[in-house]
Amino acid sequence: PRVPAEHSPSLAGLPRVPAERGPSPCILADSREISSGPGVISCLRAVHGLRVQVCSLGSSDYIVSSRLAVDRLLQSELQSPGNRNKLSQRLQRLRGAFERICVIVETDRARPGETSRLFQRTQCYDGVLSALVQAGIRILFSSCQEESAALLKDLALLEHRKDAAIQLPPEPQGHRRDVLGFYLSIPNLSYGAALNLCHSFGSITAVANSSVPALAAGARLSRPQAEELHRFLRHDFDLQLLPQPLPAKGKS
Amino acid sequence: PVTAGSIVVPFGHVIGNEKWRGSEVAQRLQGKVRLIFEDGLGLVDFHLSNRTCILLISEADLVAGDEYKRRLVRFRNASSLRGIVIVEKTQISNQYYSGVQKLVVLELGMVLLPVANQGEASQLIIQLVSFCVREQSRDRGANPFLRKQRAQPAEAAVLQAVQHIPGVGKTKALLLLQQFGSIHRLCNASTSELEQVVGQTVAQQVYTF
Numbered sequence: 001p002r003v004p005a006e007h008s009p010s011l012a013g014l015p016r017v018p019a020e021r022g023p024s025p026c027i028l029a030d031s032r033e034i035s036s037g038p039g040v041i042s043c044l045r046a047v048h049g050l051r052v053q054v055c056s057l058g059s060s061d062y063i064v065s066s067r068l069a070v071d072r073l074l075q076s077e078l079q080s081p082g083n084r085n086k087l088s089q090r091l092q093r094l095r096g097a098f099e100r101i102c103v104i105v106e107t108d109r110a111r112p113g114e115t116s117r118l119f120q121r122t123q124c125y126d127g128v129l130s131a132l133v134q135a136g137i138r139i140l141f142s143s144c145q146e147e148s149a150a151l152l153k154d155l156a157l158l159e160h161r162k163d164a165a166i167q168l169p170p171e172p173q174g175h176r177r178d179v180l181g182f183y184l185s186i187p188n189l190s191y192g193a194a195l196n197l198c199h200s201f202g203s204i205t206a207v208a209n210s211s212v213p214a215l216a217a218g219a220r221l222s223r224p225q226a227e228e229l230h231r232f233l234r235h236d237f238d239l240q241l242l243p244q245p246l247p248a249k250g251k252s
Numbered sequence: 253p254v255t256a257g258s259i260v261v262p263f264g265h266v267i268g269n270e271k272w273r274g275s276e277v278a279q280r281l282q283g284k285v286r287l288i289f290e291d292g293l294g295l296v297d298f299h300l301s302n303r304t305c306i307l308l309i310s311e312a313d314l315v316a317g318d319e320y321k322r323r324l325v326r327f328r329n330a331s332s333l334r335g336i337v338i339v340e341k342t343q344i345s346n347q348y349y350s351g352v353q354k355l356v357v358l359e360l361g362m363v364l365l366p367v368a369n370q371g372e373a374s375q376l377i378i379q380l381v382s383f384c385v386r387e388q389s390r391d392r393g394a395n396p397f398l399r400k401q402r403a404q405p406a407e408a409a410v411l412q413a414v415q416h417i418p419g420v421g422k423t424k425a426l427l428l429l430q431q432f433g434s435i436h437r438l439c440n441a442s443t444s445e446l447e448q449v450v451g452q453t454v455a456q457q458v459y460t461f
Contacts, residue, residue, distance in 0.1 A: 123379070129379070139357075185409070
């Protein structure tokens, strides 16, 4: 439902949704964001009129298109070296699955009763930013959850224009749901790519028999990603290579 | 003069635009990085490496109007260098920030980093330089975000995937994979071939899936 911006005075300054043709783009949000970023999700829905589907993404906070993942980070998370390892592992995993990654660095909310803390820029903070820049990860800065929502909307519209939007419906039912689960278990395959496979191919057999270019086109994957998927589907299983020895079957 | 071409930056040096000589940024950079001033850099304020350069937008530029936008667009059109835009985001210029961000990041596809003052700008430039130096020395492993994840054997993942087929648990997944070898061949197996490994019901389930 589209609520006119006038009805919510605190958000009145935000740009309205431009009148567009066709359905508005869809954004997938990770279920953890319901608790950590409720303002973002409700603002996306109410103010910007976007479809937000909450699903268990695991990898990133938001998926904006079939190739772009967005992570929302708090400024304080970048301040101390303690988080650095966790952050880099998270972003490495994203790099495996997505062509483009964007982080939104959001100013921490002042807790009630707290006078606004002065933001002390640390060397670590600059170091993380430099590393992100060097890695080709896009960085956006936001001062609050509402602004983060506006940025997500801008990104979604941009990707929509470039014809990389998420295919609908974002959450298939019945048999297709099982098929989606199968695709999602493939390593380095993003939720968006798995959805595309669901929508573009009639069956798993059709996917398995497809050539690399056909996979790239159908799932909107980059060439190396399509090659990886192709390799995976034709991977010759070798029991010896299983990481841990299997437990003895049965209890006898 | 609208020049934004690439220039050769000696290893580990920063080339600064003559106009910054004596400024707070330059003073703070000196001693930390090897800074050389040069005339005629045109649109660029600092060259960090042969590929990377910095455009500084001050609080005053933001308040003054749209001139800085023309400068950025001219740079983008004229140069293939990676341009990092550093903008002074203060209480006064804060209101312009989201507009700048939309232009620089979303429309021009450049990098935008806010700082509160010239002191912070110099700190940030020092960090950026150290990453540029590492990049030139091909020490890419130093960047935690670029490091490759260790490739895991596909076996476990294949086994996991097969268990998503209705009616197939770990034991049947193993049996199926031992018989057919890959997901590709499993997909193309006939019902009768499947029946030799698993029961009739499950064979039918696997086939229809």
